[in-house]
Amino acid sequence: MTPLLELRGIDKSFGPVKVLHDVGFSAYAGEVTALVGDNGAGKSTLVKCVGGIYPIDAGRLFFDGREVHVHSPRDAAELGIEIVYQDLALCDNLDIVQNMFLGRERKNGLLLDEDTMEELAERTLSGLSVRTVKSIRQQVSSLSGGQRQTVAIAKAVLWNSKVVILDEPTAALGVAQTAQVLELVRRLADTGLAVVLISHNMNDVFAVSDRIAALYLGRMAAQVRTADVTHAQVVELITSGRSGDLGLKNGVTP
Amino acid sequence: MSKVKELPGEAIVAATQAPSVRNTVVAYVQRVRGGDMGALPAVLGLVVLCAVFTTARPSFFTAINFANLFTQGAAVTLIAMGLVFVLLIGEIDLSAGFASGVCAAVLAVTLTSAGLPWYVCMLAAVLTGVVIGTVLGTLVAKVGIPSFVVTLAAFLAFQGLVLVLVDEGTNISIRDEMIVAIANRNLPPWLGWALYLVCVAIYAAVQLRRARSRTRRGLVADPPWLIGVRVGALALIAGLAVAALNLERSRNPNLVSLTGVPIVVPIILALLVLWTVVLRRTSFGRHLYAVGGNTEAARRAGIPVDRIKIMAFVICSSMAAIGGIVAASRASSVDPNTGGSSVLLYAVGAAVIGGTSLFGGKGRVLDAVMGGAVVAVIENGMGLMGYGASVKYLVTGSVLLLAAGVDALARKRASAAGLR
Numbered sequence: 001m002t003p004l005l006e007l008r009g010i011d012k013s014f015g016p017v018k019v020l021h022d023v024g025f026s027a028y029a030g031e032v033t034a035l036v037g038d039n040g041a042g043k044s045t046l047v048k049c050v051g052g053i054y055p056i057d058a059g060r061l062f063f064d065g066r067e068v069h070v071h072s073p074r075d076a077a078e079l080g081i082e083i084v085y086q087d088l089a090l091c092d093n094l095d096i097v098q099n100m101f102l103g104r105e106r107k108n109g110l111l112l113d114e115d116t117m118e119e120l121a122e123r124t125l126s127g128l129s130v131r132t133v134k135s136i137r138q139q140v141s142s143l144s145g146g147q148r149q150t151v152a153i154a155k156a157v158l159w160n161s162k163v164v165i166l167d168e169p170t171a172a173l174g175v176a177q178t179a180q181v182l183e184l185v186r187r188l189a190d191t192g193l194a195v196v197l198i199s200h201n202m203n204d205v206f207a208v209s210d211r212i213a214a215l216y217l218g219r220m221a222a223q224v225r226t227a228d229v230t231h232a233q234v235v236e237l238i239t240s241g242r243s244g245d246l247g248l249k250n251g252v253t254p
Numbered sequence: 255m256s257k258v259k260e261l262p263g264e265a266i267v268a269a270t271q272a273p274s275v276r277n278t279v280v281a282y283v284q285r286v287r288g289g290d291m292g293a294l295p296a297v298l299g300l301v302v303l304c305a306v307f308t309t310a311r312p313s314f315f316t317a318i319n320f321a322n323l324f325t326q327g328a329a330v331t332l333i334a335m336g337l338v339f340v341l342l343i344g345e346i347d348l349s350a351g352f353a354s355g356v357c358a359a360v361l362a363v364t365l366t367s368a369g370l371p372w373y374v375c376m377l378a379a380v381l382t383g384v385v386i387g388t389v390l391g392t393l394v395a396k397v398g399i400p401s402f403v404v405t406l407a408a409f410l411a412f413q414g415l416v417l418v419l420v421d422e423g424t425n426i427s428i429r430d431e432m433i434v435a436i437a438n439r440n441l442p443p444w445l446g447w448a449l450y451l452v453c454v455a456i457y458a459a460v461q462l463r464r465a466r467s468r469t470r471r472g473l474v475a476d477p478p479w480l481i482g483v484r485v486g487a488l489a490l491i492a493g494l495a496v497a498a499l500n501l502e503r504s505r506n507p508n509l510v511s512l513t514g515v516p517i518v519v520p521i522i523l524a525l526l527v528l529w530t531v532v533l534r535r536t537s538f539g540r541h542l543y544a545v546g547g548n549t550e551a552a553r554r555a556g557i558p559v560d561r562i563k564i565m566a567f568v569i570c571s572s573m574a575a576i577g578g579i580v581a582a583s584r585a586s587s588v589d590p591n592t593g594g595s596s597v598l599l600y601a602v603g604a605a606v607i608g609g610t611s612l613f614g615g616k617g618r619v620l621d622a623v624m625g626g627a628v629v630a631v632i633e634n635g636m637g638l639m640g641y642g643a644s645v646k647y648l649v650t651g652s653v654l655l656l657a658a659g660v661d662a663l664a665r666k667r668a669s670a671a672g673l674r
């Protein structure tokens with residue numbers, strides 16, 4: 001099976017600091033791939049490289065087996081890659097609908113088609129069972145952390161995308177909402193999308209993922225099927241980059 | 255790409271219902287208390303100032319002075335309308351005043367030395383504004399120099415440029431009928447009323463159509479009473495203004511009659527409508543707010559941030575050019591002081607007093623018009639009271655500071671109330 005999204009040999013430095021070393025990564029359609037790693041391992045950086053926010057120093061990106069070049073967020077969106085960033089990236093001074101359609105507004109000739117956008121946004125939010133939002137014309141600045149996170153997720157699933165990447169989407173959520181998001185993650189994958197879930201919570205990872213990719217200090221330590229590993233092995237991969245036969249050999253990807 | 259993924263689940267977002275009178279009022283009060291005051295300070299300021307000046311100088315409350323207010327405040331208001339765009343993206347243009355001077359000088363030179371027809375000259379002036387805005391915007395967005403520094407440098411350079419254009423300080427007088435008419439002639443009274451009717455009718459039609467279409471689609475729509483209040487308020491205020499401007503204001507009506515709405519008023523109105531539509535109903539406008547609210551989020555949404563910033567400066571300088579044309583028309587001349595002295599500060603003051611935030615992401619073109627009215631009333635009233643330049647500067651400076659203070663406090667309050 002060809003991966004829907006594949007990265008090969010990605011290098012990324014910020015000035016003198018090399019953050020990603022020769023990283024390979026694959027995500028498959030219809031599956032949830034968990035991307036795990038300690039704080040500062042480079043997960044968010046990898047995602048931002050895929051999203052066209054950071055240019056990569058070296059490496060190649062394949063989409064559905066075809067090599068592609070992503071130079072801007074627009075390129076990523078055009079391929080069908082949607083990302084929920086760890087820092088959410090919402091505009092506080094805009095309302096929920098405006099945020100969800102930002103950069104891809106529905107138009108009616110020259111003017112914005114507010115009503116259609118509002119309807120579509122409302123439908124998507126209802127699908128996510130957002131109960132606590134008073135009005136979808138509310139400014140994002142007036143939302144709670146969890147509500148903002150839900151808006152960011154809704155923004156990503158609104159589009160008929162092929163790959164959805166969620167960078168710690170449940171970090172600010174309560175128990176019920178976390179369960180909902182995990183359920184959504186599963187549902188998205190079941191409808192045929194490739195879903196990448198970044199999380200520090202091993203229970204969540206084992207609950208929904210089909211594969212696990214562990215980053216260790218900017219190197220891909222291992223990519224395994226979730227069914228083939230145990231909790232303890234994944235924790236070892238995260239903390240030391242290796243676990244038995246798995247992981248880095250002498251600090252490099254085998 | 256634009257197809258929407260429908261996810262199964264319960265539909266529990268805000269039940270669709272027309273807001274009641276009480277809810278609407280309560281929501282408004284909450285917004286104001288939360289720090290989002292909109293044009294409220296400008297409206298209150300206008301009422302208080304007019305009351306004070308009328309009591310102190312009855313000549314303030316006359317038809318002739320009322321008409322004066324419009325022509326006096328027009329140039330500053332137009333510049334302020336452009337400044338709103340730059341303030342929206344969280345930048346500043348300190349050179350807008352002298353940019354208007356440069357454009358006015360271009361107008362004067364092409365009109366007199368080159369002898370070109372008036373419309374060519376006006377086009378040349380506005381194009382000069384476009385070029386200025388492109389250069390400023392590029393320096394800010396592409397090169398990355400803070401707008402404060404770029405436009406401060408331009409502020410100085412443009413003073414020199416005006417001097418060069420008007421030959422080291424001579425005064426170029428403008429005699430072209432059309433140009434002079436802009437700020438010195440009036441519409442015939444019947445045309446004023448006709449325009450009034452058309453404006454009110456269009457406003458009412460737009461509001462009703464929108465409410466009807468939203469109701470049909472099951473979205474929350476403005477209730478009829480609210481639309482009635484809005485349309486009624488517009489009809490009343492605009493009607494009073496047109497009636498007042500159509501009064502005879504000549505000192506000697508038998509010799510010359512002086513009535514009607516000044517020509518600058520429909521010009522400002524047309525630009526107000528144009529820019530309001532651009533800001534509120536186009537994706538470009540939406541992107542301006544996004545860049546001002548969270549530049550990084552805008553960038554990640556695929557918005558060409560640099561281009562949006564440059565466009566904001568282009569609009570600002572072009573509006574400054576139009577302000578310059580109006581100033582040149584009013585004075586029937588251009589000299590090195592056109593667009594100089596306090597014009598820029600008045601314009602920034604107008605935008606901020608009207609409720610545009612200096613922190614970016616919040617503001618409307620209407621703010622500039624409301625604030626421009628406040629500034630015009632202060633300048634006019636102080637003049638009538640016989641105060642000199644010293645007091646005028648002191649008062650206007652204080653008002654600007656007050657408005658900026660209100661802006662900063664409102665922002666603080668909003669963050670305390672969790673609104674920002």
Ligand SMILES: Nc1ncnc2c1ncn2[C@@H]1O[C@H](COP(=O)(O)OP(=O)(O)OP(=O)(O)O)[C@@H](O)[C@H]1O
Pocket residue numbers: 014017019037038039040041042043044045046086
């Ligand atoms: N813009 C930047 N400039 C310089 N260094 C950066 C930048 N962004 C990230 N880094 C560095 O890159 C490394 C990886 O950061 P990254 O945010 O990708 O980690 P992460 O795996 O997402 O961690 P966390 O779990 O805490 O979110 C860190 O050491 C960080 O300091």
Ligand SMILES: [Mg+2]
Pocket residue numbers: 043044045086167
């Ligand atoms: Mg991270």
